[in-house]
Amino acid sequence: METPEIRSCDVLVIGAGGAGMRAAIAATEAGCSTIVVTKSLLGKAHTVMAEGGIAAALGNVDPDDDWKVHFADTMLGGQLLNNWRMVEIYAHEVIDRVRELENWGGLFDRTPSGGIMQRAFGAHSWKRLCHVGDRTGLELIRTCQDRLTATGKADVCMEYTLTKLVRSGDRVVGAIGYKRSDGGFVVIKAKAVVLATGGWGKMYRYTSNSWEGTGDGAAMAYEVGAELLDMEFIQFHPTGMIWPPGARGILVTEAVRGEGGYLYNSEGKRFMFEYDPKKLELSSRDVVARSIYKEVKAGRGTPHGGAYLDIRHRGAEYIKKKLPSMHEQFHALAAVDITKEPMEVAPTIHYTMGGIKVDAETAASTVPGLYAAGEVAGGLHGANRLGGNSLGDILVFGRRAGEAAADWAKSHEEGSVSDAELDAEQKRVLQPLATPEKGEGENPYLLHEALQWAMQDDAGIARTEESLNRSLTAIQEIKERAKNMHVPGGRTMNPGWHTCRDVESMLTVSEAIVRSAIERRESRGSQWRLDYLEKDPEQAKVNYVTYKNGDSMSVKPVPHDPLPKEKEELLHHSRFFEEKKA
Amino acid sequence: MAQDATTKWTPPEHTGLAKESAFQRLRRRAPWWLLPLTVVTVLSAFIVYGMWTAFFGGKVYSAPYLSPFYSPQIWWNGPVTPALWVLPFPLLFRATCYYYRKAYYRSFFWDPPACAVGEARKKPYKGETRFPLFLSNLHRYAMYLAVIVLIFLWIDAVAAFDLNGHFYFGLGTAIMVINCIFLSAYTFGCHSVRHLVGGCVDCYSRVRGGAKRYEGWKFITRLNEHHAMWAWLSLFSVVATDVYIRLVMTGIIIDPHF
């Protein structure tokens, strides 16, 4: 066994996006020594990609808005599968979190009277999204980064990969991993661990996620016995780029439609008139995504298999002012001037509603000492997420997780990591660098691609029992092959080796997605089953929970906490109550 | 534009990806030394011409035109040529100007000659932290002086509309006015002016006249974005004005006028 570098802290935060940094700020403010670990450099996390804004019912633009309406919109958007207590906490606290961000030096667009400006977004009753142009996520991450740096108390470990959470007795006591820069092993002992590793989209071929979205956090939590919730719910964003091939999947913000963009098929018809004549292009994300999908399948797709998104009628001046990033993105990557040409778009994997099952108040997972916040946690968004609720989510529950982890750390002693466990983990992680058992070994990049097609084709936007089973078979086959992964080179910054680790996480999470999707035999929210096109009132009462059962993965239906009478009445506050109730 | 399902719209032909223009390609592929070489040539030519006109060129005046090199008309008959009393101020302004500093640091000092190109110099680099280059920080005082000179140039330009009490408008008048416009755009688009007008304010809502100062700052910012262009245009227009008046004075050309 190789002697690792050993570090200790009260609270270990894994992930340095918005949720991770907010948790670290909370933990240091509570007086705990904190280590933040990230796979990349600080400030590069996926949060920077968020464009629309933070949904918070400040009522600066529409005075009728308040937390109750926000609660109702979010619950109805999630088809009431949400953890209602989480939604209640969220709608209440996100208001303070936005103001706090401003007090830390963050900037927002302003109303004429000097308040924070708010914009309209799909399925929000009022103008609610606090924003700054179309780069709100970058503003959020930079503000949190500056705040975290200013306190100077958290130790940020950049470019570390953690491979395993360590459990001692019934609780989590730390993590094992390696430094990407030189491949040296580290053991980080912690009294409490906060997972803030974000979502997973990289097991799909066409995704707006960065390479980091491999689901390491969910996979590690699953391995130590945490339960995963609602894994079948994966949000397709209706508009991603499709051409050129290298840009496929990159997000085209919903704000294009918000600013009045039209969707056309190859026959030049605004097809949303057929699918949702009332809300047209601004219908909910799942409806628009499915409509584009149906048009393509009916042979009315664009040359590269999508739809045209046209904003030209707003005029060049307006487009450049309101959608500067989109103008630049299409100009640089596709050489398309969106003021003169329509964009070609198709649905792309965007967000994962499911994740680690957590307690609403403390963000504690089902394993003591382990907390989860942000996209890696499940429950807030139910069957579908509303735009603008993710940036709020990471702030509200990032803070709560950090505080709860600090409380836990104060009342617990440091645990120990056994040499046997460390030795086994080192052998496992180093295996792809050793001589392969069979032949030349498997190329992790090619396994990743095979997995992507298996998920994209058979567990994507439209699902059937048959396709899902086919996907499951493929996953199991790839899992077998993955045991024989081999990469050349050493341990210094070896991306092939890093990919082996990613593939393992993605296989675990993919299996959870497919198994849960098989169980939910209905169409609800983002889950669209061609063999069960209707909603099933019985399944509306349950969440599907994935857990480790010995050596295999099991899924069980768990009835969720019913909405109390007085909370149910709040639902009437939403302007979409009538149509969503059905 | 299509507002309903019945209105049809023709999908575009697949045009392929647009390429950069020939000019952009030329600019990108031009060798890195081309720009510094041009700057050295043009600036040197200006200095040589300025020296020549100041010391040997004689007084350039042909009613109603007065060359910018000889304005204001103080010490018209003094012991040395009047240009020497006037020239130092605009020269000082240009020497400390943020744009010209870039131009000559790159072209004359080769510090750096171009971006991401190695530097030959091995001496310790001090930038603008030591004498004499740190004197560039006095740019704003040079600006005040340059504004005074500019006022005189405008007076000259207005005076050129008047020949012996009669309205006069010739090609020379137009050239003098254009020269003044270029010089004004250059002088008032200066970074120091921008700073004094609004750049130094942290919160416009909390200073007197803040909204106006912000508007002023925005206007100067628009000029300032093209500061390099105004710097070169005004340099050429000064020389052009001098040359034109010299040609009229010597009778080589006859000033067309109303």
Next chain:
Amino acid sequence: MTDAAEATTDIRHTQDGRTGRTVHFSVFRGVPGANASYVTYDVPEVEGMVVLDAIHYIQKNLDMDLACRWNCKAAKCGSCSAEVNGHPVLMCKTRVDDLPEGTITVAPMKTFPLVKDLVTDVSRNYKVNASITPFTPRKDEPTPWNIKQHDIERLYEFRKCIECFLCMDVCHILRNHDLHEEYYGPRYFVRMAGLEMHPMDDADRTEEIRTEGGIGFCNITKCCTDVCPEHIHITDNAIIPMKERVADRHWDPIRRMFTKKKESAKPGTAAE
């Protein structure tokens, strides 16, 4: 094959976008202390291909071990900085068909210590960042804050920075003169300008900008502005205004006489 699969698989097989041409890449390979070299790879060109696509092709098919940083591949995170044909650029934004015919060279950023291949050690940047006086809000300001749009409009540009460090890479003071200890570098003047001009910030960083920051070293040759992928006017809007503020304090006795009292009367505003 179900309905679900048809649409996507059709596209996959018929439209990989290959143009039929091959592009040659000469990529820096090596670690510190060992013999580094440029290795040539042949990559099939795909329509609209960017340099990062080619690096990914190489990693997947030719050389799994080639190290390179990247995250979003959409020019939003600023991770994939490198020098392509000698120009500091984001690889995800640099289209192959925009580059001249012939072999394309890809090298790591020269200013920072090499880790491996295209990856450099940029940790010093984070140290500089930590030493800057952070945002210090005015005291006794009632929340929620009232800020007018025109008070923050010019700050937006500074907040666009994605920390790709291309400006730090191209800056000759760091790149050629190695004044890493004396000079903060363009990125951090952008940050300081954003803090100094913040309407609610109460700290005064003028001395810090002059001494620790070493703003006098900048000779405004604007290479940082040229390479910025976010088109931030680093020199004109961040560095020069900071130089002017330093001049207010150290080179303008007249102005100082006039403004001293007002400054203390109005916290947060520089001289009026």
